[in-house]
Each structure stands twice: as C-alpha cells, then as structure tokens.
Amino acid sequence: MRLKRVGMGLVGAGFLADKFAACYRQDPRVKLVAVSSRTEAHARSFAEKHGIKVWYTDYEEMLRRDDIDAINVCVPNFLHYPVTVSAAEHGKHVLCTKPLAVSTDQAEKMVRACRRANVKFMYGENWLYTPAAERIREIIREGGLGRILAIEAREQHSGTHSPYALKREYCGGGVLIHMAVHPIGFIMHMINKPVRRVYAELGNLLHNIEVEDYAVLLMRFEGGESGIAQSNYITKGGMQDRIEIYGSQGMAFINLTHENPIRIYSDVGYSYVVEKASMSKGWTSPVIDENYQYGFCNMVSHFVTCILEDKKLLSTGEFGRDVLRVVFAGYESNRKKIAVVP
Ligand SMILES: NC(=O)c1ccc[n+]([C@@H]2O[C@H](COP(=O)([O-])OP(=O)(O)OC[C@H]3O[C@@H](n4cnc5c(N)ncnc54)[C@H](OP(=O)(O)O)[C@@H]3O)[C@@H](O)[C@H]2O)c1
Numbered sequence: 001m002r003l004k005r006v007g008m009g010l011v012g013a014g015f016l017a018d019k020f021a022a023c024y025r026q027d028p029r030v031k032l033v034a035v036s037s038r039t040e041a042h043a044r045s046f047a048e049k050h051g052i053k054v055w056y057t058d059y060e061e062m063l064r065r066d067d068i069d070a071i072n073v074c075v076p077n078f079l080h081y082p083v084t085v086s087a088a089e090h091g092k093h094v095l096c097t098k099p100l101a102v103s104t105d106q107a108e109k110m111v112r113a114c115r116r117a118n119v120k121f122m123y124g125e126n127w128l129y130t131p132a133a134e135r136i137r138e139i140i141r142e143g144g145l146g147r148i149l150a151i152e153a154r155e156q157h158s159g160t161h162s163p164y165a166l167k168r169e170y171c172g173g174g175v176l177i178h179m180a181v182h183p184i185g186f187i188m189h190m191i192n193k194p195v196r197r198v199y200a201e202l203g204n205l206l207h208n209i210e211v212e213d214y215a216v217l218l219m220r221f222e223g224g225e226s227g228i229a230q231s232n233y234i235t236k237g238g239m240q241d242r243i244e245i246y247g248s249q250g251m252a253f254i255n256l257t258h259e260n261p262i263r264i265y266s267d268v269g270y271s272y273v274v275e276k277a278s279m280s281k282g283w284t285s286p287v288i289d290e291n292y293q294y295g296f297c298n299m300v301s302h303f304v305t306c307i308l309e310d311k312k313l314l315s316t317g318e319f320g321r322d323v324l325r326v327v328f329a330g331y332e333s334n335r336k337k338i339a340v341v342p
Pocket residue numbers: 012013014015016017037038039040042043073074075076077079097098099124125126162163164178
C-alpha cells in the first residue's frame with residue numbers, strides 16, 4: 001500500500017539536522033516523528049525547538065519504531081556507514097548527507113544494503129537541488145551553452161565548525177573529502193560521463209591540523225571534458241561556493257553564496273550575513289533564505305516525493321559512491337604524484 005505521509009527520523013541534532021528539520025516542518029507530507037543525538041540535552045532541546053515529540057540517544061532504538069518510514073543521516077562522516085546499513089536492515093528509506101562514507105568499500109556496502117532491503121537511498125548533494133542548478137540544468141538541456149567542455153567549481157571557507165572534520169578517523173580526510181565532494185559531485189552530474197583520470201594536489205597551507213586544508217582536483221572525462229574542483233580552509237569573508245561552466249556556444253558563472261539581491265552598508269553590523277562570515281560591518285550581501293538558496297528544502301522535498309510516488313532519485317547512493325571513488329583516486333594521485341584511474 002502506498003504511503004500518504006512520510007514518518008521521518010533524524011539521526012543527529014547538530015548544524016545540518018537543524019536545516020533539514022526546518023525544511024521538513026514546511027512540508028505537509030512529512031511527520032517529524034523522532035530525533036536521535038548522542039548527548040541527551042542536545043536531542044531534547046532540538047526536539048523542543050522543532051516540535052518533535054520523541055527523542056533518543058541511541059539511533060538503533062529509534063530505528064525500531066514502526067511509524068518511521070525514512071531517516072536522514074546527519075551525524076559525522078564515519079557514522080554514515082553503520083547508520084545507513086542499520087536503517088536499511090530496519091526497512092527505512094535513507095537520505096545520507098555528504099560524503100557518503102569514509103571509504104569506497106563502506107559506500108559500496110551501503111549501496112548493497114539499501115538495494116537488498118529495497119529502500120530508497122539518496123545521496124544528499126544539495127548543490128544539485130539549488131534553484132541555480134535547476135535553472136542551469138534547463139539551459140544546458142535546451143542547448144543554450146552548446147556542448148559542455150569544462151567546469152571549474154569551488155567550495156571554500158576559513159575553517160570547519162565541526163571538531164569531527166579535523167580528524168582523519170572521523171572525517172575520512174580533510175577538505176578534499178569534506179568539502180570538494182560538492183564541486184566534484186556537481187561537475188560529475190553536469191558532465192554525466194565516466195571519469196577517466198584524476199589528478200590532485202593537496203596540502204596544509206595555513207592550519208596546523210592532521211588533514212589537508214587545501215585541495216585542487218582535476219578530472220578528465222570520457223569525451224575529453226575537464227573538471228577542476230577546489231576547496232580550502234584558507235578563504236576569508238564567508239563561504240564561497242562558485243561555479244564556472246564553459247560550453248562550445250556559451251558560458252555560465254554561478255555564485256551560490258554571495259551576489260544576493262541585497263547590498264547593505266552598516267557601521268555597526270548585524271547578526272548574520274552568510275555561513276562562516278566573521279563580520280557584518282561595512283558593505284555586505286546577506287543571504288536571504290539559506291535553506292532554499294543552498295537547495296536543502298528542494299532536496300528533502302525531492303526525497304519525500306520519490307518515496308511517496310515511487311520515483312527515481314536524482315542523486316542516488318551509487319552516485320555518492322562514484323563521487324567517493326574520484327575523491328580516493330585524488331588521495332592516491334596526491335601520494336604518488338601521478339594521474340589515477342578512479
Ligand atoms: N551542505 C551539506 O551537505 C552539509 C553541511 C554541513 C554538514 N554536512 C554533513 O553533515 C554531517 C554532520 O555535520 P554537522 O555539521 O551537522 O555536525 P555537528 O554540528 O557537529 O553535529 C553532529 C551530530 O552528530 C552527533 N554525533 C557525534 N558523534 C556521535 C556519535 N559517536 N554517535 C552518535 N551521534 C554522534 C552529535 O551529537 P551530540 O552533539 O548530541 O553529541 C550531533 O548531533 C557531516 O557528515 C557533514 O559532512 C553536510
């Protein structure tokens with residue numbers, strides 16, 4: 001029997017879970033049933049903030065509920081694998097945030113577990129669901145840029161808010177796996193051909209941390225197209241998510257985080273400009289609706305539609321696994337100083 005409403009469980013109650021919860025709350029097709037977070041006080045205050053009646057400190061316990069149809073994985077990267085596999089074994093649909101896992105082996109096992117359980121497995125690459133990506137996809141499809149030849153894209157800021165992202169054990173690496181997955185995924189989605197070679201240069205330019213704070217990765221696709229993804233923790237002035245698309249008959253520049261319709265000058269500053277911006281005095285361009293502009297609400301709405309109407313996902317677990325293959329080819333390339341086949 002087809003579901004009429006999706007009972008949702010959130011695993012994690014931090015930064016990302018807060019954004020997802022805000023989006024789900026706007027969707028009448030969703031009931032936010034429960035949240036789980038390791039620290040009880042966090043789980044409780046998150047539940048109170050979002051009007052969720054039940055909270056857990058053990059996600060396994062939450063997964064045993066019959067009124068939860070799907071879960072959102074919003075915990076640190078090393079937990080994506082055990083949470084997803086367990087959720088699939090409990091028959092729950094899964095939306096897993098980026099990166100899919102901390103190894104390609106884990107990613108493959110997650111894909112297999114979801115296939116075995118016949119549940120939807122979505123890779124939460126929010127860049128693909130931004131209004132800007134939706135519009136540029138239409139323009140590319142109608143031939144407005146000609147044949148896509150090259151895409152350069154970057155996500156950069158001055159440093160992560162999450163302590164888990166600074167440890168290889170929890171994160172899987174540094175900015176390459178944690179942030180460059182966004183531009184890599186975007187480029188792979190838009191070019192939509194197999195990646196034949198990967199070359200990467202990584203380093204620590206500023207921070208004394210055990211993982212890289214700087215990454216440049218070059219992809220060569222089957223048709224000769226090229227993609228360059230860059231990420232770092234050395235960029236001041238707030239989150240920079242920028243894309244350049246070069247086609248045989250046109251080009252496009254996309255700025256996901258800055259260049260908003262508002263420009264403000266303030267001597268005294270105000271509370272929020274854009275993610276990771278450290279000041280708001282002088283001239284700034286505040287983001288208007290981050291959850292919409294960054295694609296979070298469109299992404300979770302797509303997940304819900306695909307569950308309720310049994311539709312094909314735009315970004316599947318398989319796609320997330322393929323993005324990770326490119327990432328780990330990048331790590332190998334940097335170690336060996338050669339191009340690597342993913
Ligand atoms: N644009 C995007 O797609 C985007 C943006 C941001 C983050 N992310 C991804 O979202 C995930 C979470 O990031 P975040 O920024 O939300 O992190 P965060 O703010 O640090 O929150 C992490 C959450 O995970 C819980 N947690 C930590 N260790 C745990 C453990 N051992 N067992 C159970 N729960 C544990 C924390 O619980 P307590 O606090 O209760 O201890 C907290 O609720 C990461 O994979 C990150 O890559 C994606």
